[in-house]
Amino acid sequence: MAHARALHEFTREGNYSYVMDRLVGNGWLLVGDAARFVDPVFSSGVSVALESAKRAADAVVKAFARGNVSAASFADYEKTIHEGISIWREFIRLYYQLPPLFLDLINRPAARWQLTQLLQGDVYDRNAIPILERMKEQVAAVMNNPEHPWRPHLCAELSAAEIRMPNDK
Numbered sequence: 269m270a271h272a273r274a275l276h277e278f279t280r281e282g283n284y285s286y287v288m289d290r291l292v293g294n295g296w297l298l299v300g301d302a303a304r305f306v307d308p309v310f311s312s313g314v315s316v317a318l319e320s321a322k323r324a325a326d327a328v329v330k331a332f333a334r335g336n337v338s339a340a341s342f343a344d345y346e347k348t349i350h351e352g353i354s355i356w357r358e359f360i361r362l363y364y365q366l367p368p369l370f371l372d373l374i375n376r377p378a379a380r381w382q383l384t385q386l387l388q389g390d391v392y393d394r395n396a397i398p399i400l401e402r403m404k405e406q407v408a409a410v411m412n413n414p415e416h417p418w419r420p421h422l423c424a425e426l427s428a429a430e431i432r433m434p435n436d437k
Contacts, residue, residue, distance in 0.1 A: 291345070294338050301317065315389025356391055365422065366421060370383075379399055
């Protein structure tokens with residue numbers, strides 16, 4: 269390393285997220301990071317990889333049994349994976365938008381249980397994780413109260429009503 273030199277200036281990368289336009293096609297489907305990458309900090313990548321692999325295997329077996337491997341035969345798989353990934357993305361956006369909220373919720377037993385389930389990857393049924401609605405309500409309360417003690421921690425870049433990441437639909 270004594271003679272190493274930088275090839276370019278250091279830059280900060282603020283968003284590693286990506287999503288493919290299509291997760292399925294005729295005779296193929298995308299699994300795990302090939303379909304979408306949400307965040308390097310949370311266990312979303314493991315969740316998406318395992319859940320999409322399990323659901324892809326089921327979809328492929330059923331498609332072969334029907335003799336139909338068209339994109340349409342994988343539509344339910346694509347819809348389910350997109351929905352689960354959108355829940356991950358929503359949670360991660362809320363976390364970065366107001367980090368003290370996460371720390372507050374983790375200290376509350378009922379909220380801790382829901383956060384634990386979410387962080388374990390149980391994100392494929394929105395009704396099973398009402399904590400997201402609670403988080404959105406609390407972020408809105410901080411946004412609407414200039415005197416709130418967490419207000420200085422609110423990420424201005426993520427304060428818009430709907431944040432879209434690159435390639436989001």
